[in-house]
Amino acid sequence: QSVLTQPPSVSAAPGQKVTISCSGSSSNIGGNYVSWYQQLPGTAPTLVISENTKRPSGIPDRFSGSKSGTSATLGITGLQTGDEADYYCGTWDSSLSAWVFGGGTKLTVL
Amino acid sequence: QLQLQESGPGLVKPSETLSLTCTVSGGSIPSSVYYWGWVRQSPGKGLEWIGTIHYSGSSHYNPSLKSRVTISVDTSKNQFSLKLSSVTAADTAVYYCARQVRRYFQHWGQGTLVTVSS
Numbered sequence: 414q415s416v417l418t419q420p421p422s423v424s425a426a427p428g429q430k431v432t433i434s435c436s437g438s439s440s441n442i443g444g445n446y447v448s449w450y451q452q453l454p455g456t457a458p459t460l461v462i463s464e465n466t467k468r469p470s471g472i473p474d475r476f477s478g479s480k481s482g483t484s485a486t487l488g489i490t491g492l493q494t495g496d497e498a499d500y501y502c503g504t505w506d507s508s509l510s511a512w513v514f515g516g517g518t519k520l521t522v523l
Numbered sequence: 524q525l526q527l528q529e530s531g532p533g534l535v536k537p538s539e540t541l542s543l544t545c546t547v548s549g550g551s552i553p554s555s556v557y558y559w560g561w562v563r564q565s566p567g568k569g570l571e572w573i574g575t576i577h578y579s580g581s582s583h584y585n586p587s588l589k590s591r592v593t594i595s596v597d598t599s600k601n602q603f604s605l606k607l608s609s610v611t612a613a614d615t616a617v618y619y620c621a622r623q624v625r626r627y628f629q630h631w632g633q634g635t636l637v638t639v640s641s
Contacts, residue, residue: 415569448627450570457619457634458562458570463627501570503628511585512560512572 416441417502417515424521425492433487433518435502441513445505447485449478452499452517461500462487492522525550527620527632535614535639541607545620545632552601553578558623559603561594563616564634571616575623576603610639 418436425431435447449462460469462478465485477488485502502515531543545559552559560575574584576594584592588607596603607614617634 446626450628457631458628459631460627460629463624463629469629503570505626509586510583511587512575514570514572517569 415516416506416509416513417504419500419502419515419518421516422519422521424523426523427492427494429492430488430490431492431520432489433500433502433520435485435487435515437483437485437504437513439483440508441483441504441506442480442485443483444507447478447480447502447504449476449485449487450501450503452501454498458501489520494522496520497522525622525630527622527630529618529620529632529635531635531637533636533638535610535637536641537611537639538609541605541610541614541637541639543605543618543620543635543637545603545605547601547603547622550622552596552603553598556624557629558625559594559596560621560623560628561605562619562621562628562631563614564619565613565616568616573605573607573618612639615639 446464450458451461452458465480466478475490499517501517506513526548528546535541561573574594576582591608593606619634620632621628622630
């Protein structure tokens with residue numbers, strides 16, 4: 414069982430918007446920066462959001478991140494079939510003294 | 524551009540030590556800004572942080588694995604390495620090396636599958 418809680422799956426139609434939630438506690442999300450990673454089938458994770466809201470170079474502005482209290486959210490607008498992937502949130506947990514990840518959310522673009 | 528490449532045996536026997544190396548190209552390990560980490564992913568499962576090292580030698584390990592993990596760095600070869608001792612089938616996973624900035628995992632290697640089996 415992961416320290417950070419994500420929904421196992423979300424789905425939406427092409428062109429629509431989807432949000433993926435990541436819930437934690439004061440020792441992780443509540444006190445530290447959250448990052449998000451996209452893992453396309455059979456490939457390594459890649460960073461899509463850093464420091465709660467920042468998009469790395471090359472990541473389209475269809476991807477956005479937000480954080481409020483002990484929860485964070487990844488938003489993807491204008492969904493494309495190429496966005497189908499597993500998405501993971503991650504942060505430092507100050508109580509555990511460890512990096513922790515959510516269990517991952519499988520995005521299906523119907 | 525930065526590339527990280529994991530290498531090492533794909534099959535390790537139970538109770539033995541898993542050893543992997545990450546070779547960094549297009550960037551230099553000796554940097555005050557960057558840290559170098561290992562993350563694994565068991566088949567069909569999520570991501571698990573193993574540990575992180577700075578070129579200065581300062582390291583930090585997942586408490587759940589700490590007793591079995593050693594991460595080291597060789598700046599002359601621009602490589603860093605992972606050793607995980609007393610492995611069991613539960614250690615079967617894809618192992619990724621990654622470059623970290625303090626607050627996130629910035630760049631990942633392609634990963635290497637390590638199977639623990641006799």
